Amino acid sequence: MPPKSFESRARELASAFAAKDYERCSHLLPPLKVTLSQLNILVPLDSSDLSLVTIARDILEIGALTAIFLRDDLLFSRYIAQLSPFYAMKDKIQPPSANERKLIALRLLLLLSKNDIAEFHTELETLEDEADKDIYIRYPVMLERWLMEGSYDKVWKATTQRSEVPAEEFAIFADILVDTIRSEIATCSEKAYPSLPLMNAKHLLFFTEDKDLLEFIEQRGWTVKDGRIYFPQESTDSLETGLPMENVIENTLGYARELETIV
Amino acid sequence: MPGPESQEPKVDIKDEKMTDADTAQKPKSPEEVAALVLNDIKQNFGFLEKAAVNFEPRFSMRVLRGLGNLRRRLTPDILVNTVDAAYPSSSHRSAALILKYLGKEESSMEIDESVSGNATSAVLPEIDVYVLVLFQVFLLDQGDVAKLNSFNDEAITILRGYNRRTLDALAAKMWFYYAHGKELNKQVVEIRPLLLAVLRTSTLRHDTETRAMLTTLLLRNYLHTQAISQAHQLVLKADFPESAATSVVARYLYYVGRIKAIQLDYSAANESLIGAIRKAPQTSYAAGFLQAAHKLKVIIELLMGDIPERSLFRESMYENALAPYMDLVKAVRIGDVPQFSDTIEKYGSVFKKDGTYMLILRLRQNVIKTGIRMMSLSYSKISLRDICIRLHLDSEESAEYIVAKAIRDGVIEATIDHEKGFMQSKEILDIYSTQEPNMAFHDRIKFCISLHNESVKAMRYPMNQHRVELKNVEEAREREKELASEIQEGDMEEDDGDFDGL
Numbered sequence: 001m002p003p004k005s006f007e008s009r010a011r012e013l014a015s016a017f018a019a020k021d022y023e024r025c026s027h028l029l030p031p032l033k034v035t036l037s038q039l040n041i042l043v044p045l046d047s048s049d050l051s052l053v054t055i056a057r058d059i060l061e062i063g064a065l066t067a068i069f070l071r072d073d074l075l076f077s078r079y080i081a082q083l084s085p086f087y088a089m090k091d092k093i094q095p096p097s098a099n100e101r102k103l104i105a106l107r108l109l110l111l112l113s114k115n116d117i118a119e120f121h122t123e124l125e126t127l128e129d130e131a132d133k134d135i136y137i138r139y140p141v142m143l144e145r146w147l148m149e150g151s152y153d154k155v156w157k158a159t160t161q162r163s164e165v166p167a168e169e170f171a172i173f174a175d176i177l178v179d180t181i182r183s184e185i186a187t188c189s190e191k192a193y194p195s196l197p198l199m200n201a202k203h204l205l206f207f208t209e210d211k212d213l214l215e216f217i218e219q220r221g222w223t224v225k226d227g228r229i230y231f232p233q234e235s236t237d238s239l240e241t242g243l244p245m246e247n248v249i250e251n252t253l254g255y256a257r258e259l260e261t262i263v
Numbered sequence: 264m265p266g267p268e269s270q271e272p273k274v275d276i277k278d279e280k281m282t283d284a285d286t287a288q289k290p291k292s293p294e295e296v297a298a299l300v301l302n303d304i305k306q307n308f309g310f311l312e313k314a315a316v317n318f319e320p321r322f323s324m325r326v327l328r329g330l331g332n333l334r335r336r337l338t339p340d341i342l343v344n345t346v347d348a349a350y351p352s353s354s355h356r357s358a359a360l361i362l363k364y365l366g367k368e369e370s371s372m373e374i375d376e377s378v379s380g381n382a383t384s385a386v387l388p389e390i391d392v393y394v395l396v397l398f399q400v401f402l403l404d405q406g407d408v409a410k411l412n413s414f415n416d417e418a419i420t421i422l423r424g425y426n427r428r429t430l431d432a433l434a435a436k437m438w439f440y441y442a443h444g445k446e447l448n449k450q451v452v453e454i455r456p457l458l459l460a461v462l463r464t465s466t467l468r469h470d471t472e473t474r475a476m477l478t479t480l481l482l483r484n485y486l487h488t489q490a491i492s493q494a495h496q497l498v499l500k501a502d503f504p505e506s507a508a509t510s511v512v513a514r515y516l517y518y519v520g521r522i523k524a525i526q527l528d529y530s531a532a533n534e535s536l537i538g539a540i541r542k543a544p545q546t547s548y549a550a551g552f553l554q555a556a557h558k559l560k561v562i563i564e565l566l567m568g569d570i571p572e573r574s575l576f577r578e579s580m581y582e583n584a585l586a587p588y589m590d591l592v593k594a595v596r597i598g599d600v601p602q603f604s605d606t607i608e609k610y611g612s613v614f615k616k617d618g619t620y621m622l623i624l625r626l627r628q629n630v631i632k633t634g635i636r637m638m639s640l641s642y643s644k645i646s647l648r649d650i651c652i653r654l655h656l657d658s659e660e661s662a663e664y665i666v667a668k669a670i671r672d673g674v675i676e677a678t679i680d681h682e683k684g685f686m687q688s689k690e691i692l693d694i695y696s697t698q699e700p701n702m703a704f705h706d707r708i709k710f711c712i713s714l715h716n717e718s719v720k721a722m723r724y725p726m727n728q729h730r731v732e733l734k735n736v737e738e739a740r741e742r743e744k745e746l747a748s749e750i751q752e753g754d755m756e757e758d759d760g761d762f763d764g765l
Contacts, residue, residue: 118526125525125621126489148628150668151661188667192679200681204663244698251705258712 006035010055017062025066032059044085057086061099068106068169080107105136106169112140112147113176120144139170143177150188152181156206182206186220190231198227297344300336303329304345304397311389315429323432324508326393330436331548334400339365342401349394350386357391357421361398364414388425392433395421399440411444423461426468432508435476442480451487458484462501475507475515482518494522513542517556524559524622529567536560547580554584555617561588562622565629568674570596587613595626598634600655603627631656632674635666639675639688646685659684 009032016024036042041049041056064079080103087100104127111120120140127137139158146154159174182205189196189204196204198213207213214224223230307326314322342365350358395418402411422430422437438461445454458481465473478501485494503515520535540556543549557575564571575581576589587610594603607614607623614620634654638645651662666686669675676689 118528121525121527121621121625122491125491145627148625149631150628150665151657152664153658153660185664185667188664188671190671192667192670192677193681194678196681204681247698248701251701251708255708255712258716261716 006032006039007055009035010059013059013062017066020069022066022069025062026070029059029063029066033063042082053086057083057097060086061097061103064103064106065099065169068172071172073110076106076110101134101136102167102169105134105140108137108140109143109170109173112144113173113180115180117144136167147181147184152185155181178206182216186216190220190222193231195231196229198224198229201229296336297338297341300333300341301344301348303333304341305348307393308349308387308390311393312387315387315389315427318429320429320432323389323429327432327436330396330400333397334404337397337401337404342398345394345397349390355386357386357395357418360414360417360421361394364398364402364410388427388430389433392422392425392430392437396433396436396440399437399444403440403444408444408447411440412448412450415441415444428468428470431470431472434470435472435508435511438473438476438480442484446484446487451484455481455484466501471504471507472511475504475511478503479511479515479518482515482522486518486521491522491525494518495526498522509542510544513539513552516542517552517559520556520559520563521618524563524566529563533560533563533567536563550580554581557581557585558588558617558619561585561592562619562626565592565595565626566622568629568632591623591626595630595633598630598632598637598654600627600630600634603630631665632669632672635669636675639677639686642688644685644687647679648684650686 009028013025013028013032016028033042036056036059039052041052044053044056060079060083064076064083067073067076067079083103087097104123108120108123111117111123124141143155143158146152146158155177159171159177185205189201201217202210202213205213205216207216217224217229221232223232307329310322310326314320314326342361346358346361352358399411399415399418402414418437419441422434425434442454442458445451458477462474462477462481464470465477478497481497482494485491485497498519503512505512516535516539520532520539523529523532523535536556536559540553540560543552543556545553561571561575571592576585576592587606590606590610591603594606603626611620614623631654635650638650638653647659647662647666650656650666651659654662656662656665663679663681666675666677666679670677670679677686678689679686
């Protein structure tokens, strides 16, 4: 197709996105991507035309943001993967993308919500030093830190209060994160408290409605008695009384074998 | 073999005899020094020949070990003499190359036509590559990066023309200086395809030294540009030959340790680093490597929750380099969060240069955990408010959550009483009644056994020595037999004699 109508379609996409018509965006995107690959610009090389590269990058960014709003994780990950060669050549593309930081931060947040901490840190290493300075990237980094420490109240405040969240896209992850925190707190509470009054449990788990709390308790399998929650106690001491025969025998046989082998 | 050097001036010997006491201080004249160096180089040529003829890699290793000593004494004149000694004519490819870079172009030669079979076959390839490596080292020490890189490109072309197993160790060295030159010139990413291609070739040819060296160089390359996932893939897919030279294995283990540390696999990273430190030479020549390895090891130990021993920081080799890390360990040990943040700020630039900054940031939660553990061990019962104050946490709520998480992670054994707002520690279990000592012993026994096996495997017996011994044994046995038969005959004769005598 002649590039002229391609550019007009790209503008159409941008206007649809600005108007928050995400359904329409998702319709417009696939044919645009086909055109991009026909123009050989889907994967940018050093030899590609720079103006086309800029347009391609903008299109892909809109695609990624649309995927977030439509809550499609896989699609978002795919767009980010396609964007990475563009960001690798960012020195050559003018103007630098305003959305780059936001998208990287969103990717980090996605990894965090899936609890993929190893991948999270790997990506973080490639960013080097910008974590503290950039408001977008700081958000998932601080969240991860608080989650690891265990200060769940800070995480709660950061995800639910609108003032803390840097952009609306981040708020979409809020639900997943809240679920994560709740299950974490629940697991900690099982080990830490012998028993807990209902009122405090509601407060600790950040529930507003009693019935939500009761549903949650059902789900976790705790017992309620006299307005207190009792956690199932694990029977710890009975298991370890005998000698772990198998292990010891296995080890000793191993030693005997090794000593006698002729190397 | 090049003819014996006949320039040794007689004065040298007399001087040495006269001034035995201060031979070291007496300045030798440049010619004498040059002659000595040239002699060393020619001796190395001899070793290389032996290596090529007998297929014994030990001689090449010996030559390479002397490289460090030689490189301090090289001058352009010595190199010209070396070229003269090594190559039959200065129209040989490598000779011309070196002379060109020395700026001593003989005459308007055509380098193309000298690529004839005659010139190449007269010189032993090992000697050729060795001289090229010497020149690489010389250029590197001169600090002329651009020259080094263009020389390297041409030298590599010459190297790839050869395919001999006896060249392995030398080829590995040449690749090392090639990659190093490119790194200094910031051309890191471009050489990746080339390194990968050569890695494939060397794997096909079962060229262990080059393979090991190239894998290590590629890992360094990826880590340089923070391409951690690619480095990880390389580690998974490419088998590393464990039988390569220990210095290369040590480097490889160090890089693997770094990758694993970033991916949060701390125990595996620790094992790799311990291996790297053990395999590295323990002399002061390897000081840089040992310092870097120890820095990383300290951080990983902290991340695992152990405190590194203080004696490490007092050794002279490590005292200066590891000083910032010692402050860090102090802060973590006490569990004091503000002190930790101060230390990071103070030494931030040092940590960033060492590439450990991101790992250190992860230590924050360790500081808090250590602080909580101290509390739990020292107090049987402590209010949450006190915990909050002592650890400089932001609020009581945070304190409660943090303690709950610590209990779940198994850092402390305690329970929380929410209404009354305190934490109560449980009784401490007697560790000898659990399996812990058994497992610790098992690890150590395993290690000792593997060490024993490796030592036995590494013992060397010169190839035909045992046949010589056998021959000796056989001769000895024959002699014994003769002796025995003589004695017998002698006995019989004597008996007859006695009879006669009677």
